[in-house]
Amino acid sequence: MSGDLIFLMFILMLAVFLGLELISKVPATLHTPLMSGSNAISGITLVGALLAAGAADNTPLSIGLGTAAVTLATINVVGGYLVTQRMLGMFKKKRGGRQ
Amino acid sequence: MSVYIQLAYLLAAFLFALGLKLMSSPETARWGNLASAGAMFLTVVVTLLHTEVVEYQWILLGVLVGSAIGSLAATRLQLTEMPELVALFNGFGGGASLLVGWEAYHRQPVQDPLGAVTILLAVVIGGVTFSGSLVAWGKLKEIGWRSFRLSRPLLFPGQQSINFLLLAFLCLGGVVYGLDSPESQTLFLVLMALAFLLGVMVVAPIGGADMPVVISLLNSYSGLAACAAGFVIFNNILIVAGALVGASGLILTNIMCKAMNRSLTNVLFSGFGAAAGKTRKGTGGDPRPISAKDAYFILEAARSVVFVPGYGLAVAQAQHGVMELGELLEDNGCEVRYAVHPVAGRMPGHMNVLLAEANVSYDLLVEMEDVNPTMETVDVCVVIGANDVVNPAARDDSESPIYGMPIIEVDRARVVIVLKRSMAAGFAGIENPLFYKDNTRMLFGDAKSSLHSVLGEFK
Numbered sequence: 267m268s269g270d271l272i273f274l275m276f277i278l279m280l281a282v283f284l285g286l287e288l289i290s291k292v293p294a295t296l297h298t299p300l301m302s303g304s305n306a307i308s309g310i311t312l313v314g315a316l317l318a319a320g321a322a323d324n325t326p327l328s329i330g331l332g333t334a335a336v337t338l339a340t341i342n343v344v345g346g347y348l349v350t351q352r353m354l355g356m357f358k359k360k361r362g363g364r365q
Numbered sequence: 366m367s368v369y370i371q372l373a374y375l376l377a378a379f380l381f382a383l384g385l386k387l388m389s390s391p392e393t394a395r396w397g398n399l400a401s402a403g404a405m406f407l408t409v410v411v412t413l414l415h416t417e418v419v420e421y422q423w424i425l426l427g428v429l430v431g432s433a434i435g436s437l438a439a440t441r442l443q444l445t446e447m448p449e450l451v452a453l454f455n456g457f458g459g460g461a462s463l464l465v466g467w468e469a470y471h472r473q474p475v476q477d478p479l480g481a482v483t484i485l486l487a488v489v490i491g492g493v494t495f496s497g498s499l500v501a502w503g504k505l506k507e508i509g510w511r512s513f514r515l516s517r518p519l520l521f522p523g524q525q526s527i528n529f530l531l532l533a534f535l536c537l538g539g540v541v542y543g544l545d546s547p548e549s550q551t552l553f554l555v556l557m558a559l560a561f562l563l564g565v566m567v568v569a570p571i572g573g574a575d576m577p578v579v580i581s582l583l584n585s586y587s588g589l590a591a592c593a594a595g596f597v598i599f600n601n602i603l604i605v606a607g608a609l610v611g612a613s614g615l616i617l618t619n620i621m622c623k624a625m626n627r628s629l630t631n632v633l634f635s636g637f638g639a640a641a642g643k644t645r646k647g648t649g650g651d652p653r654p655i656s657a658k659d660a661y662f663i664l665e666a667a668r669s670v671v672f673v674p675g676y677g678l679a680v681a682q683a684q685h686g687v688m689e690l691g692e693l694l695e696d697n698g699c700e701v702r703y704a705v706h707p708v709a710g711r712m713p714g715h716m717n718v719l720l721a722e723a724n725v726s727y728d729l730l731v732e733m734e735d736v737n738p739t740m741e742t743v744d745v746c747v748v749i750g751a752n753d754v755v756n757p758a759a760r761d762d763s764e765s766p767i768y769g770m771p772i773i774e775v776d777r778a779r780v781v782i783v784l785k786r787s788m789a790a791g792f793a794g795i796e797n798p799l800f801y802k803d804n805t806r807m808l809f810g811d812a813k814s815s816l817h818s819v820l821g822e823f824k
Contacts, residue, residue: 271479274596274604281605284382285612291389294707294732297617297714300388301584302451303398304613307381308458308587310405310606313412314465314594318472319427320418327471333423335464340431341438342458347402348439349450354398356444356721357391359728 299353306346312339373411374602380404381606385613391727408602444722445679448711452502452580455587459494462487462590463557469597470553480597482543485556487593489535492560493567494586500568501579505711519569525634531563567633574676574753576711578621578632585614617713624707624733626759626770652788655806657818660782663806664690664819667744667780669700671736673773674716675709677750677785677812684723686816687749691725693823702729704736704746704773706754737774746775748783748799749812756797766795781805784812 292300312335319332381404387397412418435454442450466487470476476484504516538556571579588610595603622629655663664670672687691701703725705716717730740746748755755775758765775781776799783805799805808815 270599271596274599274601277601278592278604278608281608282612285385285609286616288382288385288389288609289613289616292385293389293391294620294705294714295717295727295730296388296391296394297620297707298447298451298712298718299394299398299714300613301581301617301713302447302454303384303388303401304610305451305455305458305584305587306405307401307606308455308584308591308610309461310408310603311458311462311465311591311594312405313408313600313603314469314598315427315461316409316412316424317415317417317598318465318468319423320413320415320420321472322417322419324420325471328468329423331464331468331471333427335461335468336424336427337431337434338457338464339461340428341435342454342461343405343435344432345435345439345450346454347398347405348436349447349454350398351395351402352439353444353447353718353721354391354395356718356724357394357727358721358724359391360726 295357299350299357302346302353303350306343306350309339309342309346312336312343315339367416370411370415371601373407377404377408377602378605380407381609385609444718445682447718448576448580448715449502449505451712452498452505452583455580455583456495456498456502458587459491459498459583459590461491462587462594463491463495463560465594466491466597467557474550474553478543482539483593483596485539485542485553487590487597488553488557489539489560490586490593491590492557493564494583494590496561496564497568497579497586498564498583500565501576501583504568504571504573505576516573518572524566524570528563528566528634531559531566535559535563570634571632573711574708575625575632577708577713577715578618578625578629580712581614581617581621582629583614585611585618588612588614621708621713624771626767650801650803652800652807653805655782655808657808657815658822659806660808660815660819661822663745663780663782664694664699664747665697665823667694667699669743670694670702670745670747671731671740671743671775671778672701672703673746673748673751673755673775674703674705674720675749675751675754676711676715677752679710679715679719679750681750681812683749683812683816684719684725686813686820688720688723688725689820690816690823691729693820702731702736704731704733706733706751706773709751709754733771733773740774740777743778744780746778746781748775748781748785749816750784752785752797753795755799756795757799757802758795758797762798775799776802776804779804782808784808784810784815786811 315335384397384401387393508515588607592607709716757776759767759770759772
């Protein structure tokens with residue numbers, strides 16, 4: 267068990283560094299889409315919610331908590347990606363430029 | 366867990382990282398978002414194939430309800446409501462992590478210390494994110510009752526000691542809980558309630574103009590909450606994705622703090638807007654009001670114009686007017702740019718999104734560091750609804766509360782036209798000497814109607 271934990275901590279450390287490197291290259295113009303996009307990624311907790319809501323022999327409380335978690339995480343994921351795509355669709359460069 | 370699921374998670378982790386990488390340019394950013402969404406879809410689908418997932422009816426219910434609400438909110442809301450929406454979505458992410466932790470506790474109350482601590486971390490970070498984001502949402506939404514305005518900093522004596530006590534109690538309770546992991550739910554529920562309270566207390570004292578920092582920080586927390594949930598269920602994709610989000614929020618927080626020349630602790634604990642009561646009278650002289658016609662003559666003769674938008678632009682919904690004016694000026698042979706301060710507006714990049722919505726070409730949006738060195742060659746700077754981010758006191762007056770904050774140095778342009786409702790001070794109550802400078806002209810009135818009057822003169 268603790269071996270697994272150490273392994274996950276390695277992943278965590280490398281992922282944090284990767285994130286810092288990648289995100290420091292995002293231009294200020296895209297900070298809002300970056301934020302709403304990464305916000306959608308944080309809905310990844312949906313995986314945990316699915317495992318909780320879908321488990322066998324759940325008590326009513328487990329079902330309630332799991333279903334609520336699935337709902338909240340889905341709002342986060344679906345809404346987050348859609349709104350990011352909508353925003354990014356507005357960032358246009360005029361072709362040829364005006365006179 | 367089967368090896369196929371793990372391989373799919375590996376692919377998803379790659380796509381999440383690729384998605385962020387593609388966000389480094391507006392040309393590829395849409396593909397980045399699609400890659401990220403694809404990674405999420407892949408992760409969800411393979412998770413449903415997991416052998417532990419046997420009951421599908423509740424999942425179906427949650428996914429349907431969540432998708433309906435999420436897609437409605439994302440497609441129907443006005444883009445000016447974006448800061449509120451981001452805050453709300455963020456809170457939901459944190460709330461979901463809290464619920465995952467709570468469910469894990471309910472399933473198996475007695476844990477080894479490590480398990481207990483990871484569950485508690487998911488619940489506490491998730492709880493702080495949830496309640497903090499809701500307060501932030503209320504502040505952005507300008508919720509209020511009679512004279513009470515949530516968007517104002519909420520300060521009271523002893524606030525910091527209370528916050529400190531809360532935090533200390535949370536840590537202490539966490540240690541007790543981790544060592545003992547009692548079957549009784551009381552301690553667990555008390556700690557959860559304290560996390561909610563802490564989220565409220567941390568965000569309540571923060572003023573409207575500091576929201577970019579808070580939103581970024583809460584964004585970071587929601588990632589950390591997902592990370593903690595990943596440790597609870599021993600799932601590597603949660604940890605990778607959560608860490609990416611945590612890092613993203615951290616970088617944005619740092620950029621926002623730097624752009625205000627303040628430390629994070631200062632933003633979180635000082636309640637800037639309420640504390641800065643000391644105002645100094647301007648550098649003397651009277652402001653020089655002009656009419657829309659005068660503004661037209663100045664702009665018509667200009668060869669180079671820089672627009673500097675602030676939160677007032679969003680409030681007045683004046684972005685389309687700015688774009689129209691910009692296009693007319695370009696047709697007139699003038700070089701037009703839009704200079705955006707990192708903390709202008711209520712969230713990072715707020716002004717860029719507004720201008721993009723109005724069809725302003727993104728290559729005309731320039732950052733503070735790039736525009737300042739060229740200021741002397743600019744004929745006219747048009748300041749729309751921005752105040753503190755163009756206040757020369759931040760550069761010249763060592764007694765000013767915002768001294769040292771980097772600003773867009775519009776006062777170095779030949780002429781500055783300031784669109785402003787009245788002479789009232791900015792959010793921080795700081796007098797702005799810019800309005801009294803010889804090269805500054807004030808065009809009073811609502812930004813949208815002022816712009817339309819100027820546009821009328823052009824046509």
